[in-house]
Amino acid sequence: MSVYEEDLILLQQLKAGTPEAFTAFYEKYRRYLMIVAASILEDEMEAQDLVQDFFVDFWERQLYMRIDPGQSKSEDVVIKGYVHKVVYNRCMDRLTARKAKQKRIAHMPVQDEACAPEIRMEIAEWQQQLSWSLKTAIAQIPPLSARVFELSYIQRKSRIEVAMEMGVSPNTVKNQLLRAMKILRHHLKKG
Incomplete structure (x- = not known):
């Protein structure tokens, strides 16, 4: 069976x-898309x-419904061509956002490296208090x-990896992350 026929069935x-x-699609294209994204972004975590x-x-958004085999220019890229284009465009958007952020940072005032010891102590106390507040909020x-x-933020696993490890759907992972972030924000605002 050709790659084209396999993709049509998939x-x-x-x-x-x-x-x-979806599992077969993920396993087939994850590595390829990681290579594409990493080569463009030059940052593996991003x-x-x-x-x-x-x-x-x-x-979740059923993007696969947008793939039309009749629109493909080559029989070899029914799915691959579509997913490459989407990931490439998302990478370009990230690069644009990164450049805008770097430009904003470049215009920020620079903190004096040789600041007074009492200011360094205040910063250290603030960081310690922030660390304690974060631990309390996570609890x-x-x-x-x-x-x-x-799993997501401390062990830096992807949503798919978390879903597979916990035996839940990626949507459940997303919802639980949103719930956790909402609780953290609420608790940290109070503190």
């Missing part, structure tokens, strides 16, 4: 909403986040949300 299964098709977000959007998160938060 696309039909995706459009039928088969979760196994590329991983971008590709993860793409896979979550691809499934307020329900266990499932806390576990998802830990």
